[in-house]
Amino acid sequence: MAITxxxxxxxxDRDMVYRYLSGESYWARGLPRDIFERSLDGALCIGGYDEHGRQVAFARVISDYATFAYLGDVFVLDSVRDQGTGKALMAFIQAHPQLQNLRRFMLATADAHGLYAQFGFAALSAPERIMEKVEPDIYRRLAAESKPA
Structure with a gap:
């Protein structure tokens, strides 16, 4: 199967991407639609399409296009998984002209370390220098706050 x-x-296919991220992904479950739309607006979005033009893969890169990039929201639909689609998506991202010669390219994953390692990603070289602020229940809190009392 040829994926472009x-x-x-x-x-x-924003509806499909939103359904996957908000309903199936482990990292963005419960993602509000307005936040999803803003996330696309502020990123380089990559779609993967089968020979019929149906979207089967997605990723987005947040970057200044000079020194830093963050890869997020990467997924491949089950229908084309284990056929090299993830590798092809990563090859496309790494070859993108706006993402060349970056000093740092980061991502977070719970289950795809093997894939990303093939493209040069590794554990943090200096974890003592990296800090983060994580709010894992932010979407649940926002949903609770938006419900009428």
Whole structure:
């Protein structure tokens, strides 16, 4: 199966991507639609499409396009998983002209270390220098706050 990739945000199947991220992913479950839409606006979005033009893969990169990038929201639908789609998506991202010569390219994953290692990603070289602020229940809190009393 031939998968093609591009960064045309107009081509994205936003409903499918939103359903996957908010309902199936472990990292963005419960993601509010308005936050999802803003996340696309502020990122380089990559869609992967099968020979019928159906979107089967997605990723987004947040970057200054000079020194730093963060790869997030990467997924491949089950229908094309284990067929090299993830590797092809990563190859497309790494070859993208706006993402060349970055000093740091980061990501977070719970289950795809083997895939990303093939593309040069590794555990933090100096974890004592990296800090984070994590709010894992933010979407649940926002949903509770938006419900009428």
């Amino acid at each position: 990739f591009d960064t045309d945000k107009q081509r994205l």
